[in-house]
Amino acid sequence: MGVEIERKFLVCGDNWKALGQGVLLRQGYLSSSPERTVRVRIEGESAMLTIKGKSSGATRNEWEYPVPLSDAEAFLDTLCERPIIEKKRYRIPFEGMVWEVDEFFGENAGLVVAEIELTAENQSFAKPDWIAEEVTHDARYFNSSLIRNPYSTW
Template sequence: MSVEIERKFLVTDERWKTMGQGVLLRQGYLSSSPERIVRVRIEGEGAMLTIKGRTVGATRSEWEYPIPLEDAQAFLDNLCERPIIEKYRYRIPYQGLTWEVDEFLGENSGLVVAEVELESEDQAFAKPAWIGQEVTHDARYYNANLLRHPYVRW
């Protein structure tokens, strides 16, 4: 088991777009319960099955396993909750950390968030100028919650 410590922020402008190449992600949920998230994701030509435990603060347990692309596509087409989350992810290095900027599509179009993974919850880090309000503890921004409450309906 590994532990994920992640902070999430809104993005204030589009300066980040010139800093990296976006990759299309398609992800669906076999379980979107806060106690146990089970996600299938296709990113480029790779696919992963991810299991996450309940979030406590900015930390939660996480397990990830590569799976065949064909299996992931079958899960997304036939088993996952709807709608499927689609977004472009940009990985942007900044002062020793990698920021992942997600630009959502479909029913979550218009939403752009940035996440950074840390070694500890109290780790100090520098924020790029395009980082805005922190939404780490706002459940509306959890990908699994965007299934039931898409951004375009807020």
């Protein structure tokens, strides 16, 4: 079992776009319950099935398994809750850490968030100048929440 410790922030401006190459991601949820999520994600030519437990602070249990691309496409096309999350992810190194910036499309267009994975909840880290308000504990920004309440409806 893995453990994910992640903090999430809104992003201001667009200077960050010049700092990394974006990759298109498509993901859907077989289960989007707050107690557990089961996600299918396609990134490029690879696919993963991810199971996450309920968050406790910025921490939650996480398991990831590779799945055949054709199976992931079938899950997204036929089994996953709607809408499917489509976004471009930029991985941007900054002062020894990597920020993952997600630019959303479709029903979540206009939303841009940055996440940083930590080894401990109290770990200190530097924030680039394009990092704005922290939304780690705001469930509206969970990807699994964006399928029930897309950003375009806020």
